[in-house]
Amino acid sequence: MSTLSPRDLVERLNWRYATKKFDATKKIPADTWAALEQSLLLAPSSFGLQPWAFVVVNDRATREKLVAASWNQSQIRDASHLVVFALRKNLKASDAEKWIDRVAEVRKVSRESLDGYRQMMVGFLGNPPGGFKIDDWSARQVYIALGTFLTSCAALGIDACPMEGLQAPEYDRILGLTKQGLATVCVATAGYRAADDAYAGLAKVRYPSEQILLRM
């Protein structure tokens, strides 16, 4: 199998940065973008429940509306591709049943053989541990997909910028997400850094590793 070498992985991750200015003339090739869409679809989630949807916005007029809902940040307009990461609201026991149906279908096994798995999910969604809210948990899962996508971009040599702090309710309205039970969480833009993005050449800053990585 073709893997990255440890050295190449670190080189790729050091190359990655939150791209502030994209080259608006450069488009990600179709086969590369198709692989990045697969990275979204194949992202891991707790129980496999995929409490999310990913909205790829190519329509120019829609992109312009989103610029206005993003404090006019240029990446929303200029990046080759834009993905809105949304969570599926109010997951409940019936979503576990729906998921069991899907697993049984794809793996060609009986629902009965999945009953332990089903009961665990139903218990979790019906009565979340530690008192936390299911939508908060779903939002966390969405960030796994964000990390998967950004790392996949880096592995392929594609620039990206994760973005929070958008006007999420405006996004929901513009994209018609609310009526589908979805809610915008964050965004990733992807493409190619502009030659004059002043941020591209800055040293990457992290806290000293001994403050972040503890060994026991």
Next chain:
Amino acid sequence: MSTLSPRDLVERLNWRYATKKFDATKKIPADTWAALEQSLLLAPSSFGLQPWAFVVVNDRATREKLVAASWNQSQIRDASHLVVFALRKNLKASDAEKWIDRVAEVRKVSRESLDGYRQMMVGFLGNPPGGFKIDDWSARQVYIALGTFLTSCAALGIDACPMEGLQAPEYDRILGLTKQGLATVCVATAGYRAADDAYAGLAKVRYPSEQILLRM
């Protein structure tokens, strides 16, 4: 630069699965593990604030204590490596000041030149938008690091299993995290799948792509 091809990326992500049973005799080589530690240190976070710590637990006696706090799941014992993902609690304006000090130091620029950036962070941490709690936001950031780590493992051909639903307060106690202002969020185990892990051969299940990936 050495990148993965789109085809290899998709192959790697399809190969990945949540490993239920590790081969306890196989250890990740030092250079490979060092790269995976770098994937944690280089993981993106909002504002670059890194509201987290990663605890690599190698001590066998400590691992045994964590097994008991993990509903006896075997991965905690058998995986080559175990990483506990923790959030840094109660981030506040002073954390923004500390971060600005670090950026100024590494990039050899004045604090004054970073004042817009500083003010944005101070405003955010002092008065979070949308009423959400900073610890919830920090937990989301931790899941970016989780996604980065799992994808990095897949790119290197290392098996991994993300784990939630642990007894987090027990983890905090065993690892002495509370007094450091840290709180356990989730865990990742990494190593090599056992030859007899029944889950390794099962078909990967996802919802039909048209239900998850929306195009506009």
